[in-house]
Amino acid sequence: MEKPKTTVRILEKISKANDVIAEENRSEFLARGFAVINLLGSPGCGKTTLIAATAARLRGRPIAVVEGDVAGSVDAEFLAGQGLPAIQINTGGGCHLDAGMIREAMRALAPADGSVVFIENVGNLICTAGYDLGEQIRVLALSTPEGDDKPHKYPGIFVGAEVLLITKSDVASYVGFDAQALRRRALSLNPGLVIFEVSAVKGDGMDAWCDWLAARVGEKKSCE
Numbered sequence: 001m002e003k004p005k006t007t008v009r010i011l012e013k014i015s016k017a018n019d020v021i022a023e024e025n026r027s028e029f030l031a032r033g034f035a036v037i038n039l040l041g042s043p044g045c046g047k048t049t050l051i052a053a054t055a056a057r058l059r060g061r062p063i064a065v066v067e068g069d070v071a072g073s074v075d076a077e078f079l080a081g082q083g084l085p086a087i088q089i090n091t092g093g094g095c096h097l098d099a100g101m102i103r104e105a106m107r108a109l110a111p112a113d114g115s116v117v118f119i120e121n122v123g124n125l126i127c128t129a130g131y132d133l134g135e136q137i138r139v140l141a142l143s144t145p146e147g148d149d150k151p152h153k154y155p156g157i158f159v160g161a162e163v164l165l166i167t168k169s170d171v172a173s174y175v176g177f178d179a180q181a182l183r184r185r186a187l188s189l190n191p192g193l194v195i196f197e198v199s200a201v202k203g204d205g206m207d208a209w210c211d212w213l214a215a216r217v218g219e220k221k222s223c224e
């Protein structure tokens with residue numbers, strides 16, 4: 001019976017240690033004028049496509065990307081090919097990024113002062129929600145093929161997000177996705193949630209999202 005209590009204490013310690021580093025990261029990011037966005041969502045929900053499409057619309061500030069995946073570097077390579085400074089973290093099986101990984105990656109990436117930095121977290125709707133990375137903005141991407149019932153099943157990630165991007169809006173009608181039901185369910189968990197419906201591929205909704213983001217990170221004008 002003692003073992004589960006010990007496990008809980010160890011997890012609490014890990015969580016507290018992460019929070020300390022996350023606060024150090026946040027101070028450092030503020031001092032450097034970074035706007036850091038932690039992008040969460042399921043595998044394949046469109047995170048990398050969204051970062052590329054958003055970066056293409058942001059004007060006036062340098063942009064850099066920290067990519068998190070269990071293995072491989074295809075996303076970082078893709079973004080570098082789009083002209084974005086990008087660095088890949090491999091968690092080697094871990095289901096989330098943590099603040100220590102971000103500290104190391106940011107030192108290696110060395111974004112220019114004042115950069116907007118996107119962190120693409122590991123595709124996961126559970127573990128990623130529990131780790132503060134020191135970001136200023138937490139964005140959850142949920143794609144229409146995943147279904148409008150997800151707030152019922154993964155409430156924690158909806159509660160912790162500032163923004164919900166309903167991605168792949170262009171295929172919503174093909175997969176029976178009810179955007180109003182999703183909005184209702186998400187807002188019942190987090191009434192302050194800012195919600196956009198976007199298609200990074202077709203461009204629908206991207207101006208509204210980018211205008212909001214530009215204002216949030218203190219840019220005068222972003223989208224065109």
Ligand SMILES: Nc1nc2c(ncn2[C@@H]2O[C@H](COP(=O)(O)OP(=O)(O)OP(=O)(O)O)[C@@H](O)[C@H]2O)c(=O)[nH]1
Nearest residue numbers: 042043044045046047048049123168171199200201
């Ligand atoms: N129809 C449609 N497809 C999209 C959209 N955005 C992304 N996709 C497609 O969805 C697939 C996954 O997109 P990614 O951007 O790689 O998704 P991801 O969340 O970064 O994936 P992981 O990094 O593997 O978790 C690709 O085939 C994209 O072309 C969209 O707005 N509409």
Ligand SMILES: [Mg+2]
Nearest residue numbers: 047048075120
């Ligand atoms: Mg990706």
